Amino acid sequence: MNVFSKVLVANRGEIAVRLVRALRELGISSIAAYSDADRGSLAVRLADEAAYVGPSPSSESYLRIDRIVDVAKRHGAQAIHPGYGFLSENAEFAEACAAAGIVFIGPPAEAIRKLGSKTAARQLAIAAGAPVVPGTERALSDWQEARAAADDLGYPVLLKAAAGGGGKGMRRVDRESDLKSALRDAASEAGRAFGNSEVYVEKLVEEPRHIEIQILGDHHGHLIHLGERECSIQRRHQKVIEECPSPLMGSHPELRERMGQAAVRVASAAGYANAGTVEFLVDRDANFYFLEVNTRLQVEHPVTELVTGLDLVEWQLKIAARERLTLRQSDITWRGSAIECRIYAEDPDHDFLPAPGRIVHLSEPSGPGVRLDSGIFEGWDVPLEYDPLLAKLAAWGPTREAAIRRLDRALSEYVLTGVRHNIAFFQEVLADAEFREGRLSTSFLDRFFERRKKTEADPEAEAAAALAIALSSSASSSPPAREMSRWLDSGREELLR
Amino acid sequence: MKRHVVVNGRSGTIEIEGSRLRYEREDGVVIEREFSLQGTSVLLNGRSYRVNRGAGKEVWVNGRLLSMEVFDPRDLRTGKGASANHGRQEIAASMPGKVIRVLVTAGDTVEEGQGLVVVEAMKMQNEMKSPKTGRVAEVRARLDATVGAGEILVIVE
Numbered sequence: 001m002n003v004f005s006k007v008l009v010a011n012r013g014e015i016a017v018r019l020v021r022a023l024r025e026l027g028i029s030s031i032a033a034y035s036d037a038d039r040g041s042l043a044v045r046l047a048d049e050a051a052y053v054g055p056s057p058s059s060e061s062y063l064r065i066d067r068i069v070d071v072a073k074r075h076g077a078q079a080i081h082p083g084y085g086f087l088s089e090n091a092e093f094a095e096a097c098a099a100a101g102i103v104f105i106g107p108p109a110e111a112i113r114k115l116g117s118k119t120a121a122r123q124l125a126i127a128a129g130a131p132v133v134p135g136t137e138r139a140l141s142d143w144q145e146a147r148a149a150a151d152d153l154g155y156p157v158l159l160k161a162a163a164g165g166g167g168k169g170m171r172r173v174d175r176e177s178d179l180k181s182a183l184r185d186a187a188s189e190a191g192r193a194f195g196n197s198e199v200y201v202e203k204l205v206e207e208p209r210h211i212e213i214q215i216l217g218d219h220h221g222h223l224i225h226l227g228e229r230e231c232s233i234q235r236r237h238q239k240v241i242e243e244c245p246s247p248l249m250g251s252h253p254e255l256r257e258r259m260g261q262a263a264v265r266v267a268s269a270a271g272y273a274n275a276g277t278v279e280f281l282v283d284r285d286a287n288f289y290f291l292e293v294n295t296r297l298q299v300e301h302p303v304t305e306l307v308t309g310l311d312l313v314e315w316q317l318k319i320a321a322r323e324r325l326t327l328r329q330s331d332i333t334w335r336g337s338a339i340e341c342r343i344y345a346e347d348p349d350h351d352f353l354p355a356p357g358r359i360v361h362l363s364e365p366s367g368p369g370v371r372l373d374s375g376i377f378e379g380w381d382v383p384l385e386y387d388p389l390l391a392k393l394a395a396w397g398p399t400r401e402a403a404i405r406r407l408d409r410a411l412s413e414y415v416l417t418g419v420r421h422n423i424a425f426f427q428e429v430l431a432d433a434e435f436r437e438g439r440l441s442t443s444f445l446d447r448f449f450e451r452r453k454k455t456e457a458d459p460e461a462e463a464a465a466a467l468a469i470a471l472s473s474s475a476s477s478s479p480p481a482r483e484m485s486r487w488l489d490s491g492r493e494e495l496l497r
Numbered sequence: 498m499k500r501h502v503v504v505n506g507r508s509g510t511i512e513i514e515g516s517r518l519r520y521e522r523e524d525g526v527v528i529e530r531e532f533s534l535q536g537t538s539v540l541l542n543g544r545s546y547r548v549n550r551g552a553g554k555e556v557w558v559n560g561r562l563l564s565m566e567v568f569d570p571r572d573l574r575t576g577k578g579a580s581a582n583h584g585r586q587e588i589a590a591s592m593p594g595k596v597i598r599v600l601v602t603a604g605d606t607v608e609e610g611q612g613l614v615v616v617e618a619m620k621m622q623n624e625m626k627s628p629k630t631g632r633v634a635e636v637r638a639r640l641d642a643t644v645g646a647g648e649i650l651v652i653v654e
Contacts, residue, residue: 189622353592354619355646361537361549384594384618384643412560417551424561461558462504462565463520463528464539464546466511469556469567470500471534 003321011083014375016043035061135202161190167237247438360418594618
């Protein structure tokens with residue numbers, strides 16, 4: 001394939017590494033965009049070229065359309081891959097690329113615009129015959145309107161950012177007295193996160209599953225689905241564990257095809273092309289409701305790749321180069337089971353608060369059936385300016401049970417010190433009986449915390465730790481630590497020769 | 498060799514003689530094992546443990562986090578200063594980040610649970626609240642300043 005010879009990766013962290021890797025495999029030169037905080041990043045180290053795009057705050061670097069397009073031109077990139085987040089769902093950016101004669105690797109700007117506003121996307125879904133959760137079909141203009149809408153729907157309701165994603169600007173409201181402050185908070189959070197403070201209100205579906213459909217389409221009118229991912233395990237409305245197939249498909253074998261067809265209808269109605277994800281809520285009776293479309297590559301795309309055997313990034317590049325999608329719906333098969341967990345620098349014992357810092361020691365898992373998409377290395381300072389996602393660890397197995405055991409094994413190999421993280425927490429979740437049985441919902445983690453047992457410390461493990469510390473500190477306390485001693489020593493040796 | 502150990506707030510002692518160790522916790526649990534130590538690898542009667550030090554008191558053992566301090570009892574001359582909790586409360590940042598809002602000034606009276614300072618890191622906002630009803634004695638937090646976890650932001654008395 002010779003679609004492009006040079007592509008700019010306009011993102012950071014693990015996804016920038018994923019994209020640089022795909023480009024290298026395809027023989028395409030990569031340029032990693034970087035901010036001040038990311039000068040030393042793994043993506044910069046792995047890419048063929050690197051381009052400085054501005055200071056650390058993303059509003060001055062990764063979100064600057066002018067700078068991204070400018071460096072793409074100066075470095076001779078024919079296309080830009082936006083990854084996820086940042087400018088990936090920004091229609092203006094897609095248009096700016098086109099105006100500069102650069103291919104935006106993603107859907108047409110027009111499709112982004114149609115689907116980018118959740119309220120517009122809802123209307124489009126209704127027209128395309130996809131079921132939706134009852135709610136306002138446009139952004140709320142003021143608090144009185146919100147109150148009237150919430151009254152109509154009945155509490156509890158959910159406030160959501162019209163331009164949103166990732167749980168930002170989202171608030172559950174149980175009673176009218178909480179509505180005013182929730183609306184204010186949601187609007188201000190949405191404004192900061194997306195530059196658009198519009199908020200709308202929906203009936204809250206209680207204990208739903210979050211199941212999404214991966215779609216893939218070309219610019220010649222051919223669009224298919226690649227099945228579902230279940231992403232019900234979330235904290236603060238952000239996914240932390242994703243899997244394919246959804247355990248629900250075992251008892252509802254026809255559900256994948258019905259949801260897949262609904263997703264394809266919505267995407268077709270928007271004139272969609274390239275990779276995208278149509279998100280649904282699924283209630284206790286396996287009824288599904290259209291939620292929104294993510295017009296980009298999804299964080300959790302590896303589980304689909306593991307089960308379908310397809311490379312989504314490769315297809316994104318081919319499709320962006322106007323090649324035809326040569327896969328028919330009947331070509332898509334799902335083999336075995338894959339589960340992914342998102343390794344974050346955060347403290348699961350303290351409300352998942354972000355915990356930036358320096359990676360002191362790192363030893364990453366590998367072995368059969370394990371896929372690690374990581375953006376870190378020993379000595380890397382996890383910056384506090386960005387989302388604290390460090391890596392995604394996924395495992396494939398012939399059955400869900402096998403995939404769980406393999407993921408647990410891989411987690412047990414992971415050594416990561418210097419920052420707080422959620423690796424041990426995932427091991428607890430994987431051992432949980434309800435998780436094993438596939439009884440999932442978006443409130444899974446809240447319930448999990450209620451039944452979570454305080455893991456009693458193993459005294460033998462404590463003894464092992466105390467031994468290692470006692471002996472290492474007594475050894476290191478005798479000769480005073482010297483900076484760069486090895487360099488000095490070897491230098492002295494040179495001089496003595 | 499004998500050392501005091503504090504693990505997750507619980508005291509104990511570890512005695513090391515040749516290749517044998519004896520670990521005793523204040524709750525009476527005793528572990529006696531034959532050991533081998535090489536780098537971060539510890540074998541206790543042949544059972545394998547990986548021990549890695551994190552920041553400060555953090556120690557990771559086979560992927561589990563412990564808070565651990567090990568010290569020579571001979572170094573323990575004086576105790577720590579008495580905790581100054583005469584109704585004076587220091588409100589500290591619970592995570593590293595940037596101060597994006599300072600909601601009070603010195604001399605303000607505050608209610609319990611009232612927001613004092615908002616710290617933001619990685620797009621997550623965290624509002625530090627007053628633990629008591631009282632008067633703001635001091636505001637150390639500066640707008641746009643970067644703060645570390647545990648750094649005192651406000652003092653309420």
